[in-house]
Amino acid sequence: MWRWAVEEWLGLNVVVDLNRCQGYAQCAFLAPEVFTMHGEESLLYHPVVPDGQLEQVRRAAVACPVQAIVMGEEAGAGAR
Ligand code: SF4
Numbered sequence: 277m278w279r280w281a282v283e284e285w286l287g288l289n290v291v292v293d294l295n296r297c298q299g300y301a302q303c304a305f306l307a308p309e310v311f312t313m314h315g316e317e318s319l320l321y322h323p324v325v326p327d328g329q330l331e332q333v334r335r336a337a338v339a340c341p342v343q344a345i346v347m348g349e350e351a352g353a354g355a356r
Contacts, residue, residue: 288325289332289351296344306339307332323351 290310292303301319303310310333311321325333325347336346 283292288330288348290321290323290325290337291346291351292319292321293346296317296342297340298342298344299340300343302339303336303345306336311336313344 292311297319299313299319300317301313303321304313304319307329309322309326310329311319314320331344333347337343337347
């Protein structure tokens with residue numbers, strides 16, 4: 277629980293594997309401030325979770341049918 281609080285305070289990284297993403301848009305529905313569909317298949321997203329959006333992004337990551345959304349330290353390592 278404390279770790280979630282620290283991550284939210286620091287600004288948690290999020291990365292979407294766009295090779296894996298199939299444009300199902302569950303993420304855009306569950307966390308529209310972070311994920312936005314551009315056209316029918318292109319996904320745009322904020323690479324740092326904004327304040328107050330952590331739970332929505334966690335739900336989006338769990339709901340993604342192809343597990344394309346990576347959060348936390350793994351996402352930060354992937355972005356380097
Ligand atoms: S839910 Fe997953 S597959 Fe669907 S648009 Fe978001 S990242 Fe892509």
